[in-house]
Amino acid sequence: MQNDTIAAIATPQGVGGVGIIRVSGSDAFSLVAPLLRRPSREDIPPVPPTHQLTYRVIIDPATQEILDEVLVAFMRAPHTYTCEDVVEIQGHGGPLILRRILRSVLAQGARMANPGEFTLRAFLNGRLDLAQAEAVMDLIGSQTEVGQRLAMQQLRGKLSDQVEHARTSMLGAIARIEASIDFPEDDIPTPQAEELLPFIEEAQRQIARLLAGSEQGRLYRQGLRTAIIGRPNVGKSSLLNALLRIERAIVTPIAGTTRDTVEEIANLRGIPLHLIDTAGITPTQDPVEQLGVQRSRLAAETADVILHVFDGATALTEQDWQVAQELRAMGYGEKREGQAARRPVVVVINKADCEQVIDVAAIQSFWQDASLVQTSTLTGEGLEALENTLAELVQAGNVSGNESVLITSARHQEALRRGAEHLNAAILSLGQKVPLDFVSIDLRAAYDALGEVTGETASEDLLDRIFSEFCIGK
Numbered sequence: 001m002q003n004d005t006i007a008a009i010a011t012p013q014g015v016g017g018v019g020i021i022r023v024s025g026s027d028a029f030s031l032v033a034p035l036l037r038r039p040s041r042e043d044i045p046p047v048p049p050t051h052q053l054t055y056r057v058i059i060d061p062a063t064q065e066i067l068d069e070v071l072v073a074f075m076r077a078p079h080t081y082t083c084e085d086v087v088e089i090q091g092h093g094g095p096l097i098l099r100r101i102l103r104s105v106l107a108q109g110a111r112m113a114n115p116g117e118f119t120l121r122a123f124l125n126g127r128l129d130l131a132q133a134e135a136v137m138d139l140i141g142s143q144t145e146v147g148q149r150l151a152m153q154q155l156r157g158k159l160s161d162q163v164e165h166a167r168t169s170m171l172g173a174i175a176r177i178e179a180s181i182d183f184p185e186d187d188i189p190t191p192q193a194e195e196l197l198p199f200i201e202e203a204q205r206q207i208a209r210l211l212a213g214s215e216q217g218r219l220y221r222q223g224l225r226t227a228i229i230g231r232p233n234v235g236k237s238s239l240l241n242a243l244l245r246i247e248r249a250i251v252t253p254i255a256g257t258t259r260d261t262v263e264e265i266a267n268l269r270g271i272p273l274h275l276i277d278t279a280g281i282t283p284t285q286d287p288v289e290q291l292g293v294q295r296s297r298l299a300a301e302t303a304d305v306i307l308h309v310f311d312g313a314t315a316l317t318e319q320d321w322q323v324a325q326e327l328r329a330m331g332y333g334e335k336r337e338g339q340a341a342r343r344p345v346v347v348v349i350n351k352a353d354c355e356q357v358i359d360v361a362a363i364q365s366f367w368q369d370a371s372l373v374q375t376s377t378l379t380g381e382g383l384e385a386l387e388n389t390l391a392e393l394v395q396a397g398n399v400s401g402n403e404s405v406l407i408t409s410a411r412h413q414e415a416l417r418r419g420a421e422h423l424n425a426a427i428l429s430l431g432q433k434v435p436l437d438f439v440s441i442d443l444r445a446a447y448d449a450l451g452e453v454t455g456e457t458a459s460e461d462l463l464d465r466i467f468s469e470f471c472i473g474k
């Protein structure tokens with residue numbers, strides 16, 4: 001059922017100035033045309049010229065009732081988003097109107113589109129490769145301008161080009177090996193390692209270059225989960241508000257003000273900083289507060305970075321130490337098994353505008369190489385330093401110009417890593433004078449791994465998984 005005609009509302013749920021219904025497939029024109037009328041005329045008008053916006057009214061086919069006045073575009077394949085015949089109906093942007101228009105189109109025989117199905121068709125029809133199709137969703141979901149720029153580069157095919165370059169290099173070696181295996185009677189000499197290595201090494205360099213920025217790239221897309229943790233009343237919610245520059249969370253002098261986690265996104269030099277303000281961690285009998293504290297712990301456990309906040313104007317308390325111990329037990333500040341990176345803690349000593357009585361040295365000796373920043377959410381002191389510290393932690397702000405291609409997806413990163421491993425195996429085999437068809441198997445595997453990025457070698461399962469995360473109408 002690849003060519004049946006699909007339809008969906010392409011604009012967001014809710015009220016807007018205009019809303020768009022999108023129809024794609026070989027019957028798109030013939031299904032929609034009978035629904036349209038010229039105002040003050042009864043006849044069914046001819047289909048307007050392709051790619052031209054035309055004024056019509058649209059009717060309910062069951063009752064002939066006029067549902068809306070619309071602008072319609074009929075777009076003849078193949079020069080359309082999906083490479084199929086496409087009709088776009090622009091109606092007034094009310095959810096009820098749009099649903100009634102959609103229902104009329106479905107009544108004509110169109111099928112409700114699955115999430116991402118328009119873009120899936122663009123992919124299956126060869127207008128976009130898989131990395132470009134994924135970029136469509138990244139673009140829609142981008143939370144910072146840097147993220148948007150990276151997604152746009154990917155949509156324009158920059159990543160795909162570089163991946164294809166690496167594959168072409170591999171193909172240089174594969175072709176030489178396979179020619180000598182497939183046509184021995186043609187006297188094609190068996191290639192020597194010295195002849196094959198430059199191709200493989202070039203591919204390796206290209207993959208390495210792409211992987212070099214990939215952790216960084218993922219951050220630009222996924223953001224950095226940053227939990228603000230500490231005992232009650234140290235100024236966590238004030239810190240959230242200060243970093244967001246809006247009064248998002250409730251702040252009072254009463255300990256235990258925050259009962260539930262509050263999440264907001266700030267822009268840290270292009271990286272979406274997912275800030276999570278939490279309830280102060282403390283032993284408590286209050287069942288509501290207990291639930292809040294549980295959520296604080298969950299936020300801490302699932303974060304990338306912790307801001308451990310202290311009140312500089314009071315002496316350290318037993319509660320401060322307990323929070324510190326819990327964070328350490330979660331693996332913060334400690335080297336974790338088998339991992340080079342540690343989950344970092346940034347120590348924030350707040351209320352710097354007050355007389356400082358806190359024992360900074362004691363904190364430093366506990367959080368040994370954590371960065372330490374003194375802040376005042378009242379005066380703004382130290383906030384920039386805190387942002388600098390976070391940016392340094394992720395080396396943000398070094399995405400240069402428009403040239404650099406950054407891998408932003410874990411899927412691409414994983415496929416490239418697999419490709420690099422197969423290339424290493426191929427080089428090892430070459431060195432050990434293993435028969436060339438074995439080398440060729442590794443090279444093929446590397447070639448296919450990179451093909452998963454552009455979708456050339458993607459399984460149906462993978463496609464399902466990727467496109468099902470798209471939105472309806474995309």
Ligand SMILES: Nc1nc2c(c(=O)[nH]1)N(C=O)[C@@H](CNc1ccc(C(=O)N[C@@H](CCC(=O)O)C(=O)O)cc1)CN2
Pocket residue numbers: 020078079080081082088127
């Ligand atoms: N109304 C409307 N706005 C939209 C879209 C859309 O489909 N409809 N888009 C998408 O959701 C985005 C624009 N992207 C698009 C990309 C390619 C084609 C397209 O028709 N490509 C053809 C023809 C190119 C040409 O005429 O030169 C092609 O590549 O063959 C259309 C939209 C954003 N705005």
Ligand SMILES: Nc1nc2c(ncn2[C@@H]2O[C@H](COP(=O)(O)OP(=O)(O)OP(=O)(O)O)[C@@H](O)[C@H]2O)c(=O)[nH]1
Pocket residue numbers: 230231232233234235236237238239250251252253254255256257258259278279280281350351352353354375376377378379
């Ligand atoms: N002087 C001074 N007071 C601050 C500062 N930051 C916060 N406060 C005050 O400290 C009190 C507690 O602030 P909150 O931000 O509610 O503290 P919290 O850590 O979120 O507290 P809980 O939600 O109860 O865990 C409020 O009265 C704030 O006005 C600061 O930098 N300087």
Ligand SMILES: [Mg+2]
Pocket residue numbers: 236237238249250257258277278279280
């Ligand atoms: Mg609070």
